[in-house]
Ligand SMILES: Nc1ncnc2c1ncn2[C@@H]1O[C@H](COP(=O)(O)OP(=O)(O)O)[C@@H](O)[C@H]1O
């Protein structure tokens with residue numbers, strides 16, 4: 001469904017993404033992991049059309065989308081969320097989600113109706129008429145997800161939607177994401193919370209210093225001590241084992 | 248859906264009552280003042296579409312107003328074209344100028360202070376051009392010969408002019424209302440609130456902003472036409488000078504940016520204040536402008552949602568704070 | 576041909592020096608801190624009146640007036656930023672735009688009320704002492720202004736690169752929150768910046784008045800030119816502002832020469848539009864990120 005081939009992006013002297021490739025098949029939940037500054041968000045920005053790569057190609061459903069503007073990519077059915085949440089601060093939750101819904105629904109009333117449905121779906125039902133400004137971190141992360149979902153995307157790119165959440169909130173949002181996938185949406189997610197990666201995704205890529213250094217099932221990656229020690233920091237292997245035992 | 252608060256009823260009701268009273272009981276004294284304020288209000292409504300809803304603050308809306316006025320005047324006086332036709336051409340021209348400015352500015356990603364400055368610069372370029380060429384009347388400006396009559400788009404009777412200008416204000420506000428209730432309006436607001444997020448959700452922000460500016464140009468051009476047909480005179484400082492650009496944004500910001508009523512409310516209130524000041528301290532040119540400046544600062548500090556925002560908070564208001572994005 | 580163009584260029588350079596002087600203050604305010612100050616021209620106008628009255632009433636020479644006007648305007652700028660602009664704008668960028676616009680309207684029209692729209696000039700004994708430079712004769716005050724522009728640019732550059740205040744200003748410009756965390760008084764730094772910028776305007780007024788005039792509207796003509804100079808100079812570079820001020824003076828002079836006097840300024844505004852569109856980082860600036 002999505003194929004990223006040999007993408008490179010430099011910011012001045014810094015190579016943020018270097019010759020990175022990945023593939024996402026329809027109907028799957030794929031994770032992209034790696035330490036801070038690895039270039040994950042930059043890769044998302046490239047896929048979403050926000051940043052033009054210096055070289056490499058992005059294909060979505062067999063179509064070359066490299067260099068297309070973000071709105072056009074979104075219309076094809078690929079929507080990203082932002083790691084640093086970007087709410088429409090002055091609008092309510094319902095109005096926020098409705099902006100996403102408008103992509104496929106022209107009428108105002110219709111979009112607002114869709115917004116309510118999507119809001120319920122991600123568990124924001126009671127918050128629909130709150131101003132987006134007043135939401136907690138968890139609420140804002142959920143709102144990112146809801147807005148993207150409302151565009152009726154075929155592929156969602158979720159950038160750390162669980163960062164900063166407490167465990168109970170994570171459990172909830174993990175369930176929500178799984179539900180979304182079951183409704184037929186493919187998901188590529190960046191995640192730091194390993195527990196979530198382990199329980200959600202069937203497949204993961206590891207990015208480090210811009211390079212794609214490993215690919216496999218989370219279980220395989222966890223078992224790969226070189227990956228863990230080198231790229232998730234010392235002691236990570238132990239931590240991961242504990243987390244996966246708990247999950 | 249959106250409900251109207253007690254304060255809003257009083258505010259809008261008061262304004263409607265005043266405007267309608269003047270329609271049935273014309274008073275020369277009030278007519279002169281109100282016609283002038285309403286013409287500015289049309290331009291304010293135009294500014295509000297892009298500046299209020301879309302968050303792109305132009306400091307050069309005089310470019311659109313002036314184009315409307317100059318094109319009507321030049322077509323009539325230089326080439327003897329029928330004023331109604333000239334008016335249509337002027338509105339088209341102002342729309343085109345708006346589209347040109349917006350396409351250039353937004354193509355290169357100008358926003359915030361850069362957009363404000365580039366629009367101001369465009370207005371200045373037009374001002375210098377208009378005052379430098381024979382065909383646009385040079386430094387003298389253009390005087391349209393007085394020939395009252397419907398065919399000439401001139402009216403001997405001030406209250407007819409008033410009715411016409413009032414009609415234009417109503418049309419402009421209805422356009423705003425339609426925008427506010429449409430996807431286009433929602434997109435504009437999304438761009439104002441967060442342009443990156445808007446892009447991510449599939450909004451063609453460039454196209455949306457350019458279209459808003461063009462719509463703004465059409466309405467701003469109409470304001471210029473109305474000005475010319477009312478006063479039958481235009482020169483470069485009036486048409487393209489900073490005063491008109493400033494007046495265009497004062498109304499919406501004082502009245503309430505991004506609302507349907509804001510531009511009219513704001514314009515009428517500051518013009519009313521200015522007029523009062525003029526009468527109290529006679530022979531003091533510019534003192535009304537000092538007052539505008541003070542009011543602007545006070546509003547920015549204490550009423551960020553303008554007077555309409557204040558009215559909304561007054562009195563009971565049935566629940567359901569849902570719906571229209573206008574309720575920010 | 577050259578006999579016309581060369582004097583025009585020299586004349587343009589001296590006008591450009593004035594543009595640069597006016598823009599140097601704005602470079603600090605807008606270029607470095609991104610406070611868009613529409614009242615910059617109005618402050619220049621106020622300073623011009625200050626210099627005018629000091630001469631007309633007390634007989635103080637404009638160059639001597641530097642010692643009075645510059646400190647007074649420094650304080651005025653500091654107070655304006657700290658007590659008015661930041662208070663009324665609630666710290667929002669787009670409100671700053673509007674607050675300074677409001678200030679400009681208020682100052683300009685108060686000046687009109689108190690001092691009428693009369694054009695005022697002073698006549699100094701040495702105002703028309705000519706200095707021969709190549710093929711052209713330039714009034715002495717213009718030459719002084721030219722040298723002063725150079726000196727002012729160097730002083731500002733020294734303040735920015737060599738003093739604690741300069742460091743604080745640069746820190747605040749890059750990262751407001753971060754600067755706060757390491758103990759920099761952000762409000763004070765902003766106000767100092769505004770104060771210095773305003774002091775520059777006052778200095779420009781002292782150097783300008785001997786060969787110029789003052790009316791309540793005089794500031795407006797300088798506002799857009801000053802913004803143009805700052806952007807062209809690369810937003811925050813003093814040397815850039817100096818060079819671009821001179822360049823704009825020459826552009827204006829040449830446009831005036833070839834297109835006619837009234838179209839002179841159009842060159843500046845067209846240059847501005849082109850710069851904003853195609854090279855917003857300025858001619859001399861680093862590429863914008
Ligand atoms: N617009 C930009 N300009 C310059 N450097 C950038 C930009 N965006 C990201 N970077 C740099 O690229 C690297 C990768 O960042 P990012 O993609 O955010 O990493 P991650 O999401 O994996 O934490 C970092 O070193 C970051 O500082």
Ligand SMILES: [Mg+2]
Nearest residue numbers: 040041042083
């Ligand atoms: Mg990231």
